[in-house]
Amino acid sequence: MSSAVKPAxxxxxxxxxxxxxxxxxxxxxxxxxxxxxxxxxxxxxxLQAARRVAAALGAAEHRVVRIDLGGFGGSALTxxxxxxxTAGVQAGVIxxxxxxxxxxxxxxxxxxxxxxxxxQHIFFGANAVDYSGYPDCRPAxxxxxxxxxxxxxxxxxxxxxxxxxAPLIDLSKADIIRAGAALGVDYALTVTCYQADDExxxxxxxxxxRLRKAGFSAAGMADVTRYx
Amino acid sequence: MSSAVKPAxxxxxxxxxxxxxxxxxxxxxxxxxxxxxxxxxxxxxxLQAARRVAAALGAAEHRVVRIDLGGFGGSALTxxxxxxxTAGVQAGVIxxxxxxxxxxxxxxxxxxxxxxxxxQHIFFGANAVDYSGYPDCRPAxxxxxxxxxxxxxxxxxxxxxxxxxAPLIDLSKADIIRAGAALGVDYALTVTCYQADDExxxxxxxxxxRLRKAGFSAAGMADVTRYx
Numbered sequence: 116m117s118s119a120v121k122p123a124x125x126x127x128x129x130x131x132x133x134x135x136x137x138x139x140x141x142x143x144x145x146x147x148x149x150x151x152x153x154x155x156x157x158x159x160x161x162l163q164a165a166r167r168v169a170a171a172l173g174a175a176e177h178r179v180v181r182i183d184l185g186g187f188g189g190s191a192l193t194x195x196x197x198x199x200x201t202a203g204v205q206a207g208v209i210x211x212x213x214x215x216x217x218x219x220x221x222x223x224x225x226x227x228x229x230x231x232x233x234x235q236h237i238f239f240g241a242n243a244v245d246y247s248g249y250p251d252c253r254p255a256x257x258x259x260x261x262x263x264x265x266x267x268x269x270x271x272x273x274x275x276x277x278x279x280x281a282p283l284i285d286l287s288k289a290d291i292i293r294a295g296a297a298l299g300v301d302y303a304l305t306v307t308c309y310q311a312d313d314e315x316x317x318x319x320x321x322x323x324x325r326l327r328k329a330g331f332s333a334a335g336m337a338d339v340t341r342y343x
Numbered sequence: 344m345s346s347a348v349k350p351a352x353x354x355x356x357x358x359x360x361x362x363x364x365x366x367x368x369x370x371x372x373x374x375x376x377x378x379x380x381x382x383x384x385x386x387x388x389x390l391q392a393a394r395r396v397a398a399a400l401g402a403a404e405h406r407v408v409r410i411d412l413g414g415f416g417g418s419a420l421t422x423x424x425x426x427x428x429t430a431g432v433q434a435g436v437i438x439x440x441x442x443x444x445x446x447x448x449x450x451x452x453x454x455x456x457x458x459x460x461x462x463q464h465i466f467f468g469a470n471a472v473d474y475s476g477y478p479d480c481r482p483a484x485x486x487x488x489x490x491x492x493x494x495x496x497x498x499x500x501x502x503x504x505x506x507x508x509a510p511l512i513d514l515s516k517a518d519i520i521r522a523g524a525a526l527g528v529d530y531a532l533t534v535t536c537y538q539a540d541d542e543x544x545x546x547x548x549x550x551x552x553r554l555r556k557a558g559f560s561a562a563g564m565a566d567v568t569r570y571x
Contacts, residue, residue, distance in 0.1 A: 182410040182452075187459045216455035219495045223451040224410075227444035231415045250500045259491040266483045267447045 122146045122234040124225045125174070129164030130307045131327055132240035132283055135295035137172045139282050140238045142298055147238075149174040150228055152221055153181045154214070160315035164306040171304055180224055187215065218251035222260050222279065230268050235277050237264075242283035242291060257281045288330025296336065303339040316343035350374045350462040352453045353402070357392030358535045359555055360468035360511055363523035365400045367510050368466045370526055375466075377402040378456055380449055381409045382442070388543035392534040399532055408452055415443065446479035450488050450507065458496050463505050465492075470511035470519065485509045516558025524564065531567040544571035 123145040127133045140147050151165040162179060169177035218241065225237045241252040250256065261279040265271045283291050295302065307327045308317035317324050319342045331338035351373040355361045368375050379393040390407060397405035446469065453465045469480040478484065489507040493499045511519050523530065535555045536545035545552050547570045559566040 178414060180411055180414060183408055187406075187456045214455075215458035215497070216451055216495060219454055219491065220448070220451040223444055223448040226447055227442075228415045230443035250497055251495045253494065255494045256491075259487075259494045263447065263484075263487040263491050266481065266487045267444060267479045269443070269478055272478045 120146055121236065122148060122175075122232050123236040123238055124229045124232065124234050125149050125238040126221055126225050126240065127151050127165045127169060127174070127177070128240070129161040129166075129168060129305060130240075130323075131288075131295070131302055131305045131330075132242055132291060133165075134168045134172065134300050134302070134305045135291050135298070136238050136240040136282060137168065137174060138295055138298035138300045140236075140280075141173055145236065145238075147172075147174045148228065148232055148234065149177040150225055151177065151179045152224060153179055154217065154220070155183055160306045160308075160311040160313060164304060164315055167304045171301060178228070182220070182224075216251070218249075218256065219260070222264075226264050226268065226277070229277065230270060233270065233275075235270065235275055237277065237279045239279060239281050240283055241281045242286055242288075254281075254284055257284065287333065288326055289333035292330050292334040292336060296334075301339075303341065307340070312343055314341075314343075316341050318343065348372075348374055349464065350376060350403075350460050351464040351466055352457045352460065352462050353377050353466040354449055354453050354468065355379050355393045355397060355402075355405070356468070357389035357394075357396060357533060358468075358551075359516075359523070359530055359533045359558075360470055360519060361393075362396045362400065362528050362530070362533045363519050363526070364466050364468040364510060365396065365402060366523055366526035366528045368464075368508075369401055373464065373466075375400075375402045376456065376460055376462065377405040378453055379405065379407045380452060381407055382445065382448070383411050383414075388534050388536075388539040388541060392532060392543055395532045399529060406456070410448070410452075444479070446477075446484065447488070450492075454492050454496065454505070457505065458498060461498065461503075463498065463503055465505065465507045467507060467509050468511050469509045470514055470516075482509075482512055485512065515561065516554055517561035520558050520562040520564060524562075529567075531569065535568070540571055542569075542571075544569050546571065 123140050125137050125140050125147045127137055127149040137147060137149060149169040151162055153162055166177060229237055241257060257279055264277040270277060306315045307323045309321040309323045310318050317340050328338055351368050353365050353368050353375045355365055355377040365375060365377060377397040379390055381390055394405060457465055469485060485507055492505040498505060534543045535551045537549040537551045538546050545568050556566055
């Protein structure tokens with residue numbers, strides 16, 4: 116099989132990071148199967164953004180899996196009773212926007228689809244900025260999931276190794292934006308805000324908006340985000 | 344906190360194995376939060392059985408999370424286009440009833456709920472008989488998931504260790520049935536068949552029915568399964 120047709124599953128949230136990862140995977144010649152997960156997050160505009168991004172960046176297909184993590188509660192992103200914070204991130208504190216075991220669930224679903232597709236590569240947009248607060252954005256987490264994937268699956272028993280690639284893990288938000296822009300990502304299509312409205316317009320004050328805004332500024336680029 | 348009120352998440356399919364695990368966890372004094380996952384499996388009767396078993400065995404609560412693994416295909420249990428085999432298991436061959444990454448997804452969901460509940464124990468009914476064919480029923484898989492859980496979560500960062508307990512892992516089906524019967528499990532409430540009908544009546548010929556039937560026989564007990 117030539118590298119030009121290697122299949123990969125790419126987790127695609129509709130945000131800035133995963134759009135960049137999809138562009139990177141495409142530029143490396145992967146046939147990209149984009150996967151979005153509707154886990155009851157506050158912002159449905161994110162999933163619509165994911166559809167636009169998948170089409171714009173040439174994903175071979177795009178699927179949305181629905182799952183009701185909101186039933187467990189415990190996060191401002193899935194529980195309407197918890198407010199999204201707007202006062203900025205604090206060092207050493209895990210924000211209430213953390214969704215319990217979210218990235219473990221997302222990668223598990225990606226692994227299931229990878230098995231069906233016989234894809235040995237899973238791309239995931241975890242990065243160093245998120246890592247400041249969320250346990251499941253750390254390099255140690257990515258390595259542990261990769262170890263799991265390599266005992267959990269039929270492919271691994273058959274000797275085909277599965278790789279979990281997190282190309283943004285050590286990049287700053289500015290580096291990510293520069294890399295994506297160089298690959299032609301139109302960030303106006305993406306939605307990062309934790310509480311975007313139905314049209315995908317951003318609040319400008321939640322942690323996700325703050326990190327994104329600072330990223331454009333540090334990259335010396337115009338912020339193309341559509342604010343309300 | 345006394346051991347009598349320690350919370351645990353117990354994965355409950357409605358089958359014989361997980362019913363036994365719930366009885367074991369209860370007998371050890373855990374407050375049991377039973378979790379069933381509707382992953383598009385052929386047999387909806389299994390989920391109804393899970394509800395009956397959770398009530399009969401004193402679970403503190405029972406939740407069903409819906410997720411559409413059927414959208415990925417690749418298994419006789421989620422894809423109506425693939426027949427459930429009835430000719431018996433073959434050594435060294437992974438059956439088409441294997442659902443890609445299923446147990447990884449189930450444990451990920453259990454982990455998410457455990458975080459919300461601050462439960463440090465997850466009970467899971469993987470066992471040695473299933474292990475003959477499925478990669479994600481092996482002891483190495485359980486250990487790898489436990490390692491992942493202990494880097495993936497807010498609890499683990501805070502120094503509270505998470506244990507994934509698979510008390511059936513080394514037991515034969517006959518041992519499981521004997522242990523459950525001694526704890527008062529009414530196996531007539533459980534549904535094991537891969538293609539049970541809407542009333543939960545079993546086919547008697549699929550691999551799951553064969554293993555269950557042989558288990559009652561080897562335990563020297565009457566088979567209480569309701570066949571059609």
